[in-house]
Amino acid sequence: MFESFYIYIMSDLLMALVTFLMGLYFYKSKGKAANLLSGYNRRSGEERKNFDEDSMCCCYGKRMxxxxxxxxxxxxxxxxxxxxxxALAWGVWIILFILLLVKRTKTEKLK
Incomplete structure (x- = not known):
């Protein structure tokens, strides 16, 4: 029978893999992953010209x-x-996610 600690380990490793692969996709997308950012994808083309999507996706990819x-x-x-x-991993991840959202809010303000 599958012991419960295997479930914790497998869920941790699965979440690590998913998070890493999403970050790698953002990092290598050359700005194309910007459409996946909620809120940003609703901006007009004129507003998007004020942002460097390539560096933005690269930064978010590294953080992910x-x-x-x-x-x-x-x-x-x-x-x-x-x-x-x-439990510790989820706690740290939530803190890192909040910090990512704070940084995103600061960097995406229109000039």
Whole structure:
């Protein structure tokens, strides 16, 4: 039977993989992934000309790839303390996500 700590480890590693791959897609998209950003995709073409979509996607991609690290660390912690690593990983991820949204709000303000 599948032990519960395997579920924690697999969910941590799956979330790390998904987050890393999304970040890699943003990083390598050359600005095309900007359409996936909520709110930004509703701006007019004239408003979008004020932004460097390539550097914006590159920056967001790097941050998303870093956001995978807590889940890898959480999987390692779950080997020793079942469930603690998963909870810590989600807590750190939520903090990093909020920081990403704050940075995005600051950088996307129209000039």
């Amino acid at each position: 790839m870093v956001m995978a690290i807590p889940f890898v660390a959480g999987a390692v912690i779950d080997v020793f303390w079942e469930g603690i690593g998963c």
